[in-house]
Amino acid sequence: MQEQISKEREIRLMKGNEALAEAAIRAGMHAYFGYPITPQSEILEYLTEQMPKRNFKVLQAESEVASINMIYGAAGAGARVMTTSSSPGISLMQEGLSYIASAELPCVVANVVRGGPGLGTIQPSQGDYFQAVKGGGHGDYRLIVLAPNSVQEMADFVFDGFRLAEKYRNPVMILTDGALGQMMEKVALPPEGSLEHVVPEWATVGKPKTREPNIITSLFIEPEKMQAVNIHLQKKYKTIEENEIRYEEYHTEDAEIILTAFGLSSRLCQKAVDLAREAGIKVGLLRPITLFPFPYQRISELAHDAKAFLTVEMNAGQMVEDVRLAVNGKKPVFFTGKMGGIIPSPEEILAKVEEMAANINNLTEVER
Amino acid sequence: MSTDVLTQELQQGFDCVYEKPDTLTDTRFHYCPGCGHGVAHRILMETIQELGIAEQTVGVAPVGCSVFAYHYMNIDMQEAAHGRACAVATGVKRVLPDRYVFTYQGDGDLAAIGTAETIHAVNRGENILIVFINNAIYGMTGGQMAPTTLAKMVTSTTPYGRETDWIGFPLKMTDLVAHLPGAYYVTRQAVHTPNAVRKAKKAIRNAFEYQKLNKGTCFVEIVSNCPSGWKMNPSDSNKWLEENMLPFYPLGDLKVPEKA
Ligand SMILES: Cc1ncc(C[n+]2csc(CCOP(=O)(O)OP(=O)(O)O)c2C)c(N)n1
Numbered sequence A: 001m002q003e004q005i006s007k008e009r010e011i012r013l014m015k016g017n018e019a020l021a022e023a024a025i026r027a028g029m030h031a032y033f034g035y036p037i038t039p040q041s042e043i044l045e046y047l048t049e050q051m052p053k054r055n056f057k058v059l060q061a062e063s064e065v066a067s068i069n070m071i072y073g074a075a076g077a078g079a080r081v082m083t084t085s086s087s088p089g090i091s092l093m094q095e096g097l098s099y100i101a102s103a104e105l106p107c108v109v110a111n112v113v114r115g116g117p118g119l120g121t122i123q124p125s126q127g128d129y130f131q132a133v134k135g136g137g138h139g140d141y142r143l144i145v146l147a148p149n150s151v152q153e154m155a156d157f158v159f160d161g162f163r164l165a166e167k168y169r170n171p172v173m174i175l176t177d178g179a180l181g182q183m184m185e186k187v188a189l190p191p192e193g194s195l196e197h198v199v200p201e202w203a204t205v206g207k208p209k210t211r212e213p214n215i216i217t218s219l220f221i222e223p224e225k226m227q228a229v230n231i232h233l234q235k236k237y238k239t240i241e242e243n244e245i246r247y248e249e250y251h252t253e254d255a256e257i258i259l260t261a262f263g264l265s266s267r268l269c270q271k272a273v274d275l276a277r278e279a280g281i282k283v284g285l286l287r288p289i290t291l292f293p294f295p296y297q298r299i300s301e302l303a304h305d306a307k308a309f310l311t312v313e314m315n316a317g318q319m320v321e322d323v324r325l326a327v328n329g330k331k332p333v334f335f336t337g338k339m340g341g342i343i344p345s346p347e348e349i350l351a352k353v354e355e356m357a358a359n360i361n362n363l364t365e366v367e368r
Numbered sequence B: 001m002s003t004d005v006l007t008q009e010l011q012q013g014f015d016c017v018y019e020k021p022d023t024l025t026d027t028r029f030h031y032c033p034g035c036g037h038g039v040a041h042r043i044l045m046e047t048i049q050e051l052g053i054a055e056q057t058v059g060v061a062p063v064g065c066s067v068f069a070y071h072y073m074n075i076d077m078q079e080a081a082h083g084r085a086c087a088v089a090t091g092v093k094r095v096l097p098d099r100y101v102f103t104y105q106g107d108g109d110l111a112a113i114g115t116a117e118t119i120h121a122v123n124r125g126e127n128i129l130i131v132f133i134n135n136a137i138y139g140m141t142g143g144q145m146a147p148t149t150l151a152k153m154v155t156s157t158t159p160y161g162r163e164t165d166w167i168g169f170p171l172k173m174t175d176l177v178a179h180l181p182g183a184y185y186v187t188r189q190a191v192h193t194p195n196a197v198r199k200a201k202k203a204i205r206n207a208f209e210y211q212k213l214n215k216g217t218c219f220v221e222i223v224s225n226c227p228s229g230w231k232m233n234p235s236d237s238n239k240w241l242e243e244n245m246l247p248f249y250p251l252g253d254l255k256v257p258e259k260a
Helices: A016-026 A041-053 A064-076 A087-092 A094-103 A129-134 A151-168 A178-182 A223-243 A263-278 A296-305 A319-327 A346-357 B003-011 B036-051 B065-072 B085-095 B107-113 B115-123 B173-178 B194-211 B234-248
Strands: A010-015 A031-034 A057-060 A081-085 A107-113 A144-146 A171-177 A184-189 A247-250 A257-260 A283-288 A290-292 A308-313 A333-337 B057-062 B076-080 B100-106 B129-134 B183-190 B217-223 B252-255
Touching: A010 A016, A016 A041, A016 A107, A016 A151, A016 A171, A016 A178, A016 A184, A031 A041, A031 A064, A031 B085, A041 A057, A057 B085, A064 A081, A064 A087, A064 A094, A064 A107, A064 B076, A064 B085, A064 B115, A081 A087, A087 A094, A087 A107, A094 A171, A094 A223, A107 A151, A107 A178, A129 A171, A129 A290, A129 A319, A144 A151, A151 A171, A151 A178, A151 A184, A151 A223, A171 A178, A171 A263, A178 A263, A247 A263, A257 A263, A257 A296, A257 A319, A257 A346, A263 A283, A263 A308, A263 A346, A283 A296, A296 A319, A308 A319, A308 A346, A319 A333, A333 A346, B036 B065, B036 B100, B036 B129, B036 B194, B057 B065, B057 B085, B065 B076, B065 B100, B076 B085, B085 B100, B085 B107, B085 B115, B085 B129, B100 B107, B100 B194, B107 B115, B107 B129, B107 B173, B115 B129, B115 B173, B115 B217, B129 B173, B129 B194, B173 B183, B173 B217, B173 B252, B183 B194, B194 B217, B217 B234
Parallel strands: A031 A057, A031 A081, A081 A107, A107 A171, A144 A171, A257 A283, A257 A308, A308 A333, B057 B076, B057 B100, B100 B129, B129 B217, B183 B217
Antiparallel strands: A010 A184, A144 A290, A247 A283, B183 B252
16 A cells, blocks of 8 residues: 655655645645644644745634635635635535535545534544535535545645546545544655646636636526536536546455455554454455545445455444445445544454354344 | 617717716616615726726625626626625635725625624735625515614514514624724715715725725625515615614714824
8 A cells, every 4th residue: 555655755754634734735725724623723733834934825714614615715716725624613614515516616625533423522533424425515516535544645635636626626525534633654745836736717816808707606596507507517426436436455356355444444454454364364455545436336346256345434334335335235244333533443343354254154234 | 669779769869978887797687676786786886997997806795685796797706605705705815815805795694694704804804895785684585684673673584573672683793893903994885865875986986995005804884775675665765764774874984094
């Protein structure tokens, strides 16, 4: 899973949140709007500290409602923009995200997820999968959702995020968690200015006499127009599904049991695969990197040869619903998870795998 | 005979002394007859034309009767979610600091659901113009109580009149923001008489000229009528405005720039 690190990259030891912030500056972000919330406040702190020395703007908004609408305004004006928050703050942004998706504005939003529901806990969680992947706000829309599992990817996915957001005129969410945000790892940062930006021709920058007004809106009061906009959006999401699915596999070739996990859980599962392999159990890991678009096809293929699936999440079982859709009853799909900010240990995952392996030809999903 | 033909015939043999500015499109206003929104749109866009700043101006109109402002205003525009115009305008202005940015908001938008965005934008001294149409009612959704609804005033959600003892009092947002250090120019105007229109237009012109100076927020309230929501004909509504709105929302400047 280690990627080739090119020579121009600068090696630093950083927290995930700082790496994400630094990457945003290097990716040519013009403006950031955000509001403090644990466990992601380092992003706003890092950016406010860097602003006088670098070429971008930061503003601490009065709320997440305000920050997402500042993003709407600035993105509509053609700027490359980002906001970040953690679960309760992301909930407050949902109306704005729906508007942004409908008006087709590019932006990156990172959710450094904490345990919920409610005010919950400041500990890491993956409880916002449904919100990120299935909509969250009102209406039929999709975010492109990227799920990093290392500090390196916290940085890299900002670049990928801006690239995808601008390519498809669509909001991109980086769905990470409090542990990835807070932990320190080695990170190789791409050089500043390595991501080109052109002001899009639809941006509201002031109307010259030579063109019609540019209008940023999500209001289409006639049903036929609203339907046409929806059809256009659905086509776009289809194109994204055709072109942008990303996942990683680890020892899936001969695996009888396939673990599926995203983000931090996938790191723990990788360790569990190593432990299980040492114990002679044929286990592999499929890790979706893009949660929308989701690798249904690949999971469906794996269901031919594998005997069972185990989805591991830091929630009550959310992505497992998509795994079940992909497996479509061909093989049993089990789930194990921890909630409330607790991280499952590789040993706990191994125990579950051993239990399954002991009975591998007689598993039924009822046991879940 | 269509009105367009009538206009053409009338123009023949007359000197045209009053024209539609290029900054307004040919689309007919959807506003109810006699509504202040139409006049407010016109003086705003005339001013932009007269100052020659149409190419450098970005407008933000949130949800409310004027959500379709971009059908009429022939400039780059953004539609904002209900209450969020000041945040959207902040986003625009922060990345395009050399453009003129204005919001055009109703009282429900600016003084209820968007109170926080309004106060904080002014408190930061965002270099924008906030045009605040106060018609004491929610026009778009059919005449419900607004934060600015007068005491005892009947609306569809205060069918017995606004009873301040349990519903609360009309909110004077303009007075509130005038106290904020970020506010540079705060004024309350109206558009119910030709004289008021002239003064309101002058206020809008001042505000755009001040925006060039980068000294803070300009806030222009326009006390307006809502004939449909108030269930009156246009002339009665203007009379009612004069007799009931203006004593509570007196016209004039609340904060003017200090002389250098
Ligand atoms: C989040 C949200 N809540 C409620 C509405 C419904 N709504 C649309 S306009 C409006 C009130 C508009 O009143 P005002 O801002 O005073 O403007 P006017 O229509 O009177 O010009 C409301 C409540 C909405 N669009 N969005």
